[in-house]
Amino acid sequence: MPAVQETIDRVRKIDVDQYKYGFETTIETDKAPKGLSEDIIRFISEKKNEPDWMLEWRLEAYRRWLTLEEPTWARVDYPKIDFQDIHYYAAPKNQSGPKSLDEVDPELLKVYEKLGIPLKEQEILAGVQKEKAPVDGLSDEDASDNVYKSGRVAVDAVFDSVSVVTTFKEELAKAGVIFCSISEAIREHPELVKKYLGSVVPTSDNFYATLNSAVFTDGSFVFVPKGVRCPMELSTYFRINEKNTGQFERTLIIAEEGAYVSYLEGCTAPQRDENQLHAAVVELVALDDAEIKYSTVQNWYPGDAQGKGGIYNFVTKRGDCRGHRSKISWTQVETGSAITWKYPSCILRGDESQGNFYSIAVSNGYQQVDSGTKMIHLGKNTKSRIISKGIAAGFSQNTYRGQVSAHRKATNARNFTNCDSLLIGDQCGAHTVPYMEAKNATAKFEHEATTSKISEDQKFYVMQRGIPEEEAIALIVNGFVKDVIQELPMEFAVEAQKLIGISLEGSVG
């Protein structure tokens, strides 16, 4: 398991306070004044050259948002957010629209270089050469499904409120795949956006989703037409740079009949004392026989060792298995953010459709995670699977919250849920809050949950074989999350293992 050694090496190099991606870049920005009003929304819409219908959509959401209250049911605790104290738009100057790579500000390119995100098309993502990324215990046949032979990844880079560049667009276009920023899609493909935007997460959905609908600034748009298997991995990389700025990303992915796409998002932010808000909405639509795999490696700044600063990550992600035999899988590795409030869900509308949720949520320091999923079974013979691994260390609180429901007509609905929590140390907490509701007698739901502490017995046993303490913990933890790591695109599995090691750094006391 070479990743373990790398985990240890990296852990040693980095202090708990030294979030690797915490640097700030000085780039001239164009910002909206602080605060939220109809004028600000008009300002955003105008900046993006949006058609009138989009502005109206936003304003309607805003008016609705004014009537909503911030939800308080999650097991997270934070001071009240002053929504008038945030900039809702910040963009690098002279970056009004998407450009070709040659035109992108070299300073921006440097940022992505520093983050290890390749924007030049001849490059591939750092550490993603697939021969270098064996996941132990995963045989070639198991993996072949996850791997794009090319090893290349198309990237949409979102910097504060705008997409600065999207790579491999032409090549993808040849296959009929549209991959661009949502702002561009609104201008270039209004018929598709109108048809699908808000069709999974309506503007009225919840406080943060409604806010996002009013002020969303950028995000990715993916359209894979009927029968097309997207020829490469797609990914979006979100970076918050500006101070006091909220990031409101909006992503929409549509897979038509028989289409397949695998998509990965990553994110980082500078290290700051004040909290920053990230409120995203992601909508996935899978038509008949389509499959969407959506993977997240979330590494927002988590705050310092005393719990100061960090990103508030309040995200609504939902996939609609609209067609028969369609399939949506969410895989997430959550290591960052001061607070995570996130429930990637599936609506299993089509008969025989399938939803999966695989999650690893690691919390350390004073991080608070309230995450899980909803599987809403509406169609016949629908299946869902939930595998959640929570790892809590330090003074953190880690909650799994999930809902599985079967509608009256969802005959033979099946769910399997497995929630395991692992505690490291005795100052942290892990909680499991499952809701299950079956409205017909043929539904079969299974739920398994365990909470364990890395036992002294296990640690002693591993150390007795000559493996030093930190490495012993990393080995046990990596074993604990293996089921989920295997669901990640192969290229990212090793990265994810390392990230987990880094997040737990300092947890060995």
Add this chain to the structure above:
Amino acid sequence: MLEIKNLHARIAEDGTEIIRGLNLTVNKGEVAAIMGPNGSGKSTLSYILAGREDYEVTEGDILYNGESILEMDPAERAAAGIFLAFQYPMEIPGVATMEFLKVAMNAQRKARGEEPLKVPEFLKLVKEAAASLNMDIAMLKRPLNVGFSGGEKKRAEILQMKLLEPKLCVLDETDSGLDIDALKIVSDGVNALRSPDRAIVVITHYQRLLQHIVPDSVHVLYKGQVIKSGDKSLALDLEANGYAGVIGEAA
């Protein structure tokens, strides 16, 4: 090789004294059997030798090759050549046995300043060792000890011992949970490791194991002390007459 001098140790959490003035010397090349009734401190002794933190040494010392090991953590002791075959080996979910072996072997090599093993070299060693213990290589792809039968777990312990090539082997009730065939295989594995520069401490309840692994010395542990030492005939005597006689003598 191993000298335990007037050792006193207690459970760190509640202060219960378990080892009360234990003396024992085991030389290079020697196979020493430690026997004793339940609760005499046999397993505790094995944990203390391996450096488990739950116990506190309050008096005395443990010398390994003439040097005290009390300040060393379990990983350091392992790298120095001390191996404990557990009575109840722990399950490590998600970590393939093969992977674990590699990490352990390379960790010890690193501690000794040696290069990590190359994959073909490693595989060759594992295959040979597994074959000698009648273990199927397919089993080594499974997570360590997860779902292994009692016999498989013990065999996996001996496999690790073979591969790590320790200088001092401590076997804690390795015979428990083994059927006769498995006992034979495990014993053969241990006997193959007998060598002039290695010491083996066999902790057991029963004489049965000692028919297969014939000891050079036998020590009776009672209430945290060695109350009687002898040669292999002592084990036979205990089998025939029980511990009562020996305990009576000592009291």
